[in-house]
Structures are given as structure tokens and as C-alpha cells.
Amino acid sequence: RNKMKMVPVPEQAHGNFFEGDCYIILNVSNSTSQSTDIHYWIGNTSSQDEQGAAAIYVTQLDKYLGGSPVQYREVQGCESAKFKSYFKNGLIYKKGGAGSGFTHVETNTFNIQRLLHVKGTKHVTAREVEVSWSSFNLGDIFLLDLGKAIIQWNGPQSNRQEKLKAVLLAQDIRDRERGGRAQIGVIEGGQEEASPELMKLMISVLGQRTGHLKESIPDDKPDQNQTSIIKLYQYEHCNLGQLLVQEVATSPLTQDLLSSSDCYILDQGGSSVMVWKGKAASDEERSSALSRAVGFIKAKNYPSNTKVEVMSEGGESAMFKHLFKSWKEKAKVDQVKFDVMELHAQPKLAAQERMVDDASGHIQVWRIENLELKEVNPSTFGQFYGGDCYLVLYTYNRANKQQYILYMWQGRHATQDEVTACAYQAVNLDNKYNGAPTQVRVVMGKEPRHFLAIFKGRLIIFEGGTGRPGVVNPDPGARLFQVRGTHEMNTKATEVPGRASSLNTNDVFLLKTHQNVFLWYGKGCSGDEREMGKAVADLLSEQDKQIVMEGQEPAAFWVALGGKAPYATDKRLEKEVAPHEPRLFECSNQTGRFLMTEVADFTQDDLDEDDVMLLDTWEEIFLWIGNSANQYETQESYNSAVEYLKTHPAGRDPGTPITTVKQGHEPPTFTGWFNAWDAHKWSNLNNTSLNKKTGGGGGSYSAPGGPGNIKSHNQRMSSSISNAYVDQSLSRAKPSGMLHSEQLVKTPNQLPQGLDPEKREVGTETFSVEASFCNEIKNKKSNCDSIYT
Secondary structure, three states: OEOOEOOEOOHHHOOEEEOOOEEEEEEEOOOOOOOEEEEEEEOOOOOHHHHHHHHHHHHHHHHHOOOOOEEEEEEOOOOOHHHHHOOOOOEEEEOOOHHHOOOOOOOOOOOOOEEEEEEOOOOOEEEEEOOOHHHOEOOOEEEEEOOOEEEEEEOOOOOHHHHHHHHHHHHHHHHHHOOOOOEEEEEEHHHHHHOHHHHHHHHHHHOOOOOOOEOOOOOOOOOEOOOOOOEEEEEEEOOOOOEEEEEEEEOOEOHHHOOOOOEEEEEOOOOEEEEEEOOOOOHHHHHOHHHHHHHHHHHOOOOOOOEEEEEEOOOOOHHHHHOEOOOOOOOOOOOOOOOOOHHHHOHHHHHHHOOOOOOOOEEEEEEEEOOEEEEOOHHHOOEEEOOOEEEEEEEEEEOOEEEEEEEEEEOOOOOHHHHHHHHHHHHHHHHHOOOOOEEEEEEOOOOOHHHHHHOOOOEEEEOOOOOOOOOOOOOOOOEEEEEEOOOOOOOEEEEEOOOHHHOEOOOEEEEEOOOOEEEEEOOOOOHHHHHHHHHHHHHHOOOOOEEEEOOOOOHHHHHHOOOOOOOEOOOOOOOOOOOOOOEEEEEEOOOOOOEEEEEOOOOHHHOOOOOEEEEEOOOOEEEEEOOOOOHHHHHHHHHHHHHHHHHOOOOOOOOOOEEEEEOOOOOHHHHOOOOOOOOOHHHHHHHOOOOOOOOOOOOOOOOOOOOOOOHHHHHHHHHHHHHHHHOHHHHHOOOOOOOOHHHHOOOHHHOOOOOOHHHOOOOOOOOOOOHHHHHHOOOOOOOOOEEEO
């Protein structure tokens, strides 16, 4: 925004934000939903007039686009995860603004001297600070940008992931702002003597350092503190022109609370405010939504940087839907049989259907008896008793390699000791297979689709009792089983209370007494469901079955159920669609409470081997354990997932399956949620060179750049950086970067000037960014369509 007008920001400047200005970012998703988002960003030193002008432009742009975009208000330093996801290499805050006569980044400009303070691991921000040693501290990373040279100084207390992100940022500056014509050097703050030439250059700019550097500044706490108490308000204009805001409900919220003729404010405990605009609401109420949200924040005395989202009916954001217990869309129930062969061709389908294969693998089943494992006779596979706990190991082949899924089935009436023993024995089995199995907790009654499929229509869940040989279970008298499924891949029978109120017109039921076996067909069940009902009935009893059609029940049927009673008779005219988009979180228990940092627009590259990540697909929770994840976080990850479900604002089902996935052993039900999953990524990490251009630079020249991994190499770079900085005339010379690997395979007389062949294998200065994450330094470019200031 320049003189209250919108001015396009050149693409090479995307990610750079002047603190004295406001920006508008328009993003159109490439997904099938083609969703559109408008963000307006407020700099810390921007004026009220500038902020007001930006809000007006956002409203006008929203109207021009038909009111479908979701609007986000972003404040410097408190940006949403979605906003940060557009700038994978980080945000750079620059001093000044339009009033100070700034100009946006110009490619191939080298007359620069600035110091960037870099913070963050998942979402990186870099802020211009005073070019002085007084700006440094021991825990963060600083980039000294001198135009033709960029020196990265790593604080002694900074971690590996922070160093990686800083390298990506430095390479991004080199490629986009310098056309690849800059060199990058790295200094480890705790080993400055190992980089004498680079330190000499830093001292020539910053002066001799006196005294000790400041202690590290604690990183901001993770930005997603899950708030379980949310409130929904309705707002409308009164006759006197005043705004009336009235509380409607508190969490958990349901979709039917929203009326198309009204507008609502959803307050997520002060951490964010969302405005929902009904399609039939007045033009005045819809157009003033953004300003009403800001006014609401002021009235509640919330911080000025509180996040704001504005959306229209039918264009709700994923986060908004996640705050509601249910979200229904009318749809015709599709009874077409699921084609498992499509799983291999469509990874996303495998994830959505929660099927890793066609269920033709090998099964082993154990029951917990006296806290030990007891193998179950294959003739009774599929029969699970509510008083027991079971381990089911499923083995299948993928890419000519054996894969494993370890299901932990917990009966509703099992003792706590048995549940604990089940978890303990699962660890033992996991260790036996060297950690390869994917572990899935299965709560009784919440069996995932693949679990049903592997038992081929033979899955029967008994409410109580035990399957232990020689144990006589109490005689319950009449037993009633509800049968659901249209083929052997999705059928199970579940014991329900033996009374008429348990019946449902949409299903098949089996009523078993001492004298009779009734097979009851509800009016809403299909022919396929009836056939599966017959098959399950034969498993439960060898007696002849008496077919009973709904509405034609004999008296003995009702007597066995204790008499007639009302039951569910509504046909399934609509089904609940799962519109909830998957969400990825980095888990943290640093403050003693469960906190999460959300990773928006996530890719496989966001799975860092140092982390424990939580992937929420709504129907299932995945815990991804990186190979180098902290042991405490790994041990606590399951409890964290349970806490996440328990505290979710939408009142999530605590029985939602929780699946543990280990790095390198990801099943299709997990990988399918990621676009373009690379199955060989983890095995290739150690064989990838850092000396690759990251993309996005100007011109066709591919500067290798980046840090090297041999000492003489780093010294040559230090020397050439120093020379390049002293002699600015080199800005027109042939671009110089770090040496390509093929340049090193030469005879002594062919070696580049300054390279001593006698020292080509001296030592190994393992640069701070280890080879294990070299592959992560790839093309990481903003996916924003347009940015205006």
C-alpha cells in the first residue's frame, strides 16, 4: 500500500515485509476445492489510516470475488500458520515503509549491509536489527548480509533444525535477490576460531567484540494452544444503527446453530475470532464483518494481534469446521462396492478409505491372559469379547518388502491391568520386528475399515465375557446382534442390548434365544446387507434361522426382547460427509500443558526426523515418530494424542483410533494425505549434496552456493568471500560459488587456482547442517499468487 493505493509487489520480494506498511495477499489453492484466501498484513509501525485503507480494499476484493474467499487479518509477529506456509523459507521484516522512501528488492543489487536476526524452526522469521555485536545472543542465528557475501553465525545454543532453516533462508536471499551471485559462509558461534577468514570479515564490519554476548532469548511458545471453551455470538444491527451482539452457545458447537439469515462471531477463547456470514444476511451485516470482528476484539480487551478470519456460508475454513462436533452435507448414499485395486493407483484414496492393501495378508492373533500373550486358535479369528484385550499382527507386502500393522484391540470391560499389559506386550512385539510395525489402538466399537476387511466378514464383537478356553460366560438369555456391511470387506456384527429400542430400520439384526434364532430385516437395508446378515448368522449359530421382515414380527420375537418399544425408524436420507481437511501439528509438552504448532499446507518435507508429529484426519489420529525424536516426547506422544482428543473444542470422540507410525515405515493410509510422497526420501538423505541451487533465482546461471563439508573447501570459500566483499568490482565478474563436486575430480594441473591438491582430503569439518538433512534443501518457493502493499 503506497499513498493509500494498492501497488503490486514483485515476485522476487515475496516474503519481505516493511514494518511501516500494510500488505494484501491473495492466494488461490491448486486443490480440487479451488479455495481462495485473502490475507491483510499489518506492520507494527503502520498507521491507523493505512490499516483502515487495507481493510477497505480487502472488503472490496472479497465482494469482487463473489464473497467466497476466507479473509484473514495478520499482525506482524503473530501471523497464522496458513500465512507462514506461503513463505516456506521464512518471513523477513524490514525497517521503514512507503514514507521512508523504501524500494522493493531489486535483483543483482549488491550495495547492501544489514544484519538479520533469525528465529524459529517450523516457521522462520528474520528481522532487521542494528548491525552491531550488541544485537547478537547465544541462542539464535544471525545472517550478516553484505551483498556479495552472506555470513551465517550460529549461536552456540541453537539447534540443528534452526540452522537448517537459516541456511534455506540464506540460499533464498542469494537466489531470489542476488540472482545466485552471492556466496554463503557459516560460522559456528562456539568454534569461531575454526573460521578465521570469516571472523576477520565480520570484525571488519561489526568491529572488535568486547564483553560477553547476551544469553539466549526464549522462543515464543508454540502458537496453537488448544482452547476447549469456545463461544458463538450472533450479531445484528438495531433500528438505531447500533450493533447487538448476543451469545448463542458454548462448545461443543453443532452446525444447526448457524442460520443463513444471520452473521455470527466465533470466539476461540481470545486466541482467534472468526466471523461467519450467512448467505441471506443483509448486505450491511456482510460487508461490515471484518470491522465488526476488530470491534469485538476491542470490546473484549483482547490483544490487538488476535487472529481474525472472516468467511461466507459454504466457504468455511478447515479450522472453522474443526470447531464443530458435526458438519453435514446432504448427499446420496453410495452403495457402490469399494474397489481395492484403486488403492495402488490413488494414494489419497487409500488414505481416505483407511486401507493399506486389499486385506489379503497374513494374520496372527493373541489374547492377553494372566498379563501374558496367548495365541488364539485360527478357527475363532474374528471373535472378540468385551472382557478381553487382543493383539492382531497383520503382515503384507509393499514394494517387495514386508510391512506390518499391529492392532491393539481393547475390550470395553477389560481390566486396567489387561489394558496396560496389552500396551506392554505390543512394545515387546514391536521390538521383535525392529520397530517396523505401525501400531494402531482400536477401541471396542471403533474398529477401522481395514480391521474389518482382514477378517473377511467374520468380525463379531461380544459385549462382555471372555474367549478364554474353559471359561463359562454368564448366560445373558436373549442376545441381539446388529449386522452392518454390504460385503466381506466392511461387515461386522456387534452385540447390543437385547431390547426392542436397539433395533434400527436401516440394518439387519440377529436375535438368538435358547429356542429360536431370528434374522430381522429392517425396511431400509439393502439386498447385499441381507446376504451378509445371513453369512454372519451362520457363524453365530448352526440352528435354522427364522426370517423376520420389519412390521411382520411374530409375538415370540417381541417377547424375547421384553416387549415392543420405539426404535430408530428414520431412513438414511443424508450421510455425514467428512469435510474436515487433515491437519499436521508439531507436538510439545514444554510448558506442562499439551501445546501444538500447526504446519499449514504441509508436505513430506515438514516431517523432521527430530520431531514427533500429529496428523489429524478426523477419522483417525496418526503419531509420526522421527528417527531422532526426543525420547521423552516419544514416550509421551500417545498421552498427548489422547489429551488432544479430550480437549478438542468440537467434543471429539475419545475412541478415535490412534495410530503410531515410525519414520521409514509409513503405510499408505498415512502417506496418502501427502502430495507426491517420496518413498525413498529417508534412504537417500545421506547421499545428497548440499551444493545445489534452491531455485527461484534470476537468470539461467545455477550457482552451487550453500555450505560444503570439507575443511579446505570452507577455507577457500572464506577467502573468496573476503576478496569479493573488499573488491566490489567483482559484481560484474563471472559468478562464483562453491565448487561443484565434478571440479574436484581433476589432475593437479587442472585444479582451480588456490586449491592445494595435497590438502584435498585433510580432515572433515562437518558443517553445522549435517548430511542427514541435505535433501531437505530443495526448491522451497512461495505459492502466493499476488501480493500488494
